[in-house]
Amino acid sequence: MTIKDYLNYNCKDTTDLVSRGVVTIRKREGREFKAGGAWIYDNEIGSVEGAFPNGSIVTVRDFDGYFLGYGCINLNSKIRVRMLSRREEDIITPAFLYQRVKAAWEYRKSVIDTSSCRVIFGEADFLPGLTVDKYETVLVVESLALGLEVPTAAPLIGENSRPADTTEAAATAVPAGAGSEAAFTKDAGNETARKDNPATVAGAQRGANLKTIALSALVQVLAEDGIAVTGIYERSDAKVREKEGLERSKGFLSEEFDTKVPITENGIRYIVDVKDGQKTGFFLDQKLNRLSIHSICKNAGEVLDCFTHTGSFGLNAAIAGARHVVSIDASELAITQAKENARLNGLDERIDYIVGDVFDFLPKEREAGKQYDVVILDPPAFTKSRNSVKAASHGYREINADGLRLVKDGGFLATCSCSHFMEPELFREAIAQAAKDAHKRLRQVEFRQQAPDHPILWASDASYYLKFYIFQVVDER
16 A cells, blocks of 8 residues: 555545444453453453454443443454443444544644654554554554454445445455454353354455554544655564464555654654564653653763663763763664664764673673662563563562662662553562662652653553653662
8 A cells, every 4th residue: 555545545434334243241240341441351251242253343231231332352362352432322433533543643742742652552542452653754553453454344445435345245355364253142151153154254344444544544634734654664563463363464554665764852863663673663652751861861970771772761861961871782783773873963982882681781790890870771571461470570679689789879770660560569669679689778759651642541551551760879878
């Protein structure tokens, strides 16, 4: 597809995309959802009725038949339904999705610099499973839900002037990976798919999927504000897609373009590698946290930036006034990119880069008698499931203790966790234990979270994940 295709798609189309499927929640189940959560789990469902392709938008009702909402179903996932709306009067159409996307963009304009930002943040923007990052005029998309990728009744791109063909002959066009078609009876204990059910196949669709509709809407919404999107790249290559029954996907969703994208953040220039960089290429969620370290680095002599990725915290330390920065990361690719970013900003003479394991490096620095005015710890998530939270807590305790031992008396530690399973109190306790291990006292300067373009939706735990502290560190006295 081309950018012109996205611009020309009829996002005001009013084709109803809701299938005939009905999901009923078991009695006394769905507490998290009823409290405002965005997901319904497999063990909360009593019955699934109707004939529809897996991934379709279904109606959700409680045990007594009362309407609860509309959501995308995945019969192969523990997260069985991802909710799109709780209002019965809503009609889920391309026009509805356009308004959702427009609201997400209007919110960003009100809270943050939008030159590079997260434009869509899944459940927190009521577009479950969909993430879109904007790097100047390039969009990078990540899809983590089956419901975003199955065909709907909406017109295809290029066919926006006529309705999608939903005849039995066209129904077989459901692509590989979209999930098996299934028909169900009202059986509270057994959701066994009956494949190749004639009614199901006849009800399949071949129109544009929700991801394509949402991207078309975003391209058009940005165009209305004078922003011409020049390229779209997909980074749906996370392992978690396998839990949805989806293959990993990566590549151009528009005309090809240079995937090394220049951006400017907080006055610092970067090259973002949207093709081979981590996640979508850059960690936009730390934008304001990077800015927050300027005050503690402006008079610093030595700064240590651990898990530097493409060098962003170290660059902010240097541009704030730190005389010398040491930045370390295990990824040679990341360090290569970090060095290029330093050269772009004329800071390469003040930053030394090391490819290495931070867990090995910190104790060696201590043995060598090294001390720093500021130590920054920005590790990857130590846990991606509740089952490993205990081990993750130990990891955070260890890395923070090692970091604290390198901070001069009166210096500063900036430390964070990006795992939503590491709840704030658990992370705080790990740091407290680390301070005790290192025989240091902590004076909290700031507690921060992810930037507001990654909004935290209350009652949706997954949307709150980044915890960021700045402490002054003093020796025990």
